[in-house]
Amino acid sequence: xxxxxxxxxxxxxxxxxxxxxxxxxxxxxxxxxxxxxxxxxxxxxxxxxxxxxxxxxxxxxxxxxxxxxxxxxxxxxxxxxxxxxxxxxxxxxxxxxxxxxxxxxx
Amino acid sequence: xxxxxxxxxxxxxxxxxxxxxxxxxxxxxxxxxxxxxxxxxxxxxxxxxxxxxxxxxxxxxxxxxxxxxxxxxxxxxxxxxxxxxxxxxxxxxxxxxxxxxxxxxxxxxxxxxxxxxxxxxx
Numbered sequence: 446x447x448x449x450x451x452x453x454x455x456x457x458x459x460x461x462x463x464x465x466x467x468x469x470x471x472x473x474x475x476x477x478x479x480x481x482x483x484x485x486x487x488x489x490x491x492x493x494x495x496x497x498x499x500x501x502x503x504x505x506x507x508x509x510x511x512x513x514x515x516x517x518x519x520x521x522x523x524x525x526x527x528x529x530x531x532x533x534x535x536x537x538x539x540x541x542x543x544x545x546x547x548x549x550x551x
Numbered sequence: 552x553x554x555x556x557x558x559x560x561x562x563x564x565x566x567x568x569x570x571x572x573x574x575x576x577x578x579x580x581x582x583x584x585x586x587x588x589x590x591x592x593x594x595x596x597x598x599x600x601x602x603x604x605x606x607x608x609x610x611x612x613x614x615x616x617x618x619x620x621x622x623x624x625x626x627x628x629x630x631x632x633x634x635x636x637x638x639x640x641x642x643x644x645x646x647x648x649x650x651x652x653x654x655x656x657x658x659x660x661x662x663x664x665x666x667x668x669x670x671x672x673x
Contacts (some may be wrong), residue, residue, distance in 0.1 A: 448587040467565055477657045481660075488662075494659045495656050534597070536650070536658070540613065542599065543596060543598070544596075
């Protein structure tokens, strides 16, 4: 199985901050890397696909980069609604696996 | 726009069988997509359980494979999960989701169902 790790596991930030979350795969996943945002009581939301592409409706302050084994999610100008847990996930090979999550709070 | 709704028993006793169903609305279950089950626990985070396509082809997580059965009913636009011999370790929030390789080349999970909390307790 491909193991996914994330750092940091949690972070505290303020509105307006630029934050970056790193995701690392135990072997190359190409660009089969997705990011999700999950808020308590809500459904996980696709944030980034193919490492760096934004689905429609996702604000441009979210960006993704990387390929192979190392990926980064960046939020430029954190907004109050962005405080959530962020997960990376690989779809390169089954079983498809998620990172442990990065929880952001104020 | 595809939406998923899910239902099933939320309280089980050890050794019973978990049974959940997910309905596909606003789109066709008959597609190139994979219809997926994912669960979330505080200890193990998000765990991919497995998936099925419209023709009944399945792909299961090896860690659960011996206890899982997935099925699809195209006439009702539904797909289902059965997990046998549950224990407290199967207590989790279970989600259904679509895995699409046509909407997103990286085969992401989108959308997700609302989730069903399943508790296993004697």
